[in-house]
Amino acid sequence: MEFQQEEAAKDRDLVEAVNREAGELIRLLRCSQAPDQVLATATEHIQAAMKSLAPYLRQGEGWSTISIASDTPGLGWLEDDLTRCMPYSPVSGTCNPVAPPIRMWRDGDEVRGEVVFSPTYAGPPNSVHGGIIAAVFDELLSMANVISGNAGFTGTLSIRYQRHTPLDRPIELWAVNERTSGRKLFCRGEMRVDGQVTASAEGLFIRPATQMDS
Numbered sequence: 001m002e003f004q005q006e007e008a009a010k011d012r013d014l015v016e017a018v019n020r021e022a023g024e025l026i027r028l029l030r031c032s033q034a035p036d037q038v039l040a041t042a043t044e045h046i047q048a049a050m051k052s053l054a055p056y057l058r059q060g061e062g063w064s065t066i067s068i069a070s071d072t073p074g075l076g077w078l079e080d081d082l083t084r085c086m087p088y089s090p091v092s093g094t095c096n097p098v099a100p101p102i103r104m105w106r107d108g109d110e111v112r113g114e115v116v117f118s119p120t121y122a123g124p125p126n127s128v129h130g131g132i133i134a135a136v137f138d139e140l141l142s143m144a145n146v147i148s149g150n151a152g153f154t155g156t157l158s159i160r161y162q163r164h165t166p167l168d169r170p171i172e173l174w175a176v177n178e179r180t181s182g183r184k185l186f187c188r189g190e191m192r193v194d195g196q197v198t199a200s201a202e203g204l205f206i207r208p209a210t211q212m213d214s
């Protein structure tokens, strides 16, 4: 049993490591001005990696529905690592190379976190793309719901962009589930740089009706 757990932990480390490397590859492609010959060689290496991965592509009914969460039933997470809740998420999943390197943890009834956005996620000059900011708030507020014992679909998400959110600097993340009314979950969140709010969000999430019936 212990051996199996060690094997599973080792596999997860490998999966997370290859996804981190792929994220770094995306950053280098986004930011490099390599000469043609270097691009041609890089393409060959990428094609070789694709060829070795392709036979192991997971397919079939159900795969798309578990793709954001986990391949085991139910939601699980660690108090000091809430990203474990949705390992395949395109926003925070450590098993998804398009996700920025977000850390999120529980602090009482609140979610706190940190992220550094590379130029992969650029919008205006030296700043994070507004759509990426909205996606991160969607995830952050969802996690505030999850730690409060609820999970819901995003109904309405409202973002106030107060100042540019910079690239390549630590961004503090914060969110809380302020109240629940029937199936409605009301949340708030902020992004801060050096203590100054760059963007804030309010979200209304709706619990599925079937969850209330059960």
Ligand SMILES: CCCCCCCC(=O)SCCNC(=O)CCNC(=O)[C@H](O)C(C)(C)COP(=O)(O)OP(=O)(O)OC[C@H]1O[C@@H](n2cnc3c(N)ncnc32)[C@H](O)[C@@H]1OP(=O)(O)O
Pocket: 075, 138, 139, 142, 146, 151, 152, 153, 154, 155, 156, 183, 184, 204, 206, 207, 208, 209
């Ligand atoms: C583990 C957590 C995973 C989190 C993943 C990250 C979050 C996401 O990205 S979720 C994906 C994006 N969101 C979606 O795809 C949701 C799509 N929408 C839906 O599925 C449905 O419209 C849904 C579930 C939100 C509501 O449908 P349904 O359960 O039929 O609601 P319905 O019975 O019509 O309305 C219930 C109440 O909610 C209100 N409501 C419904 N939809 C919305 C909405 N979009 N905004 C605000 N209020 C709404 C209604 O007005 C009603 O209020 P009241 O009871 O006061 O009259």
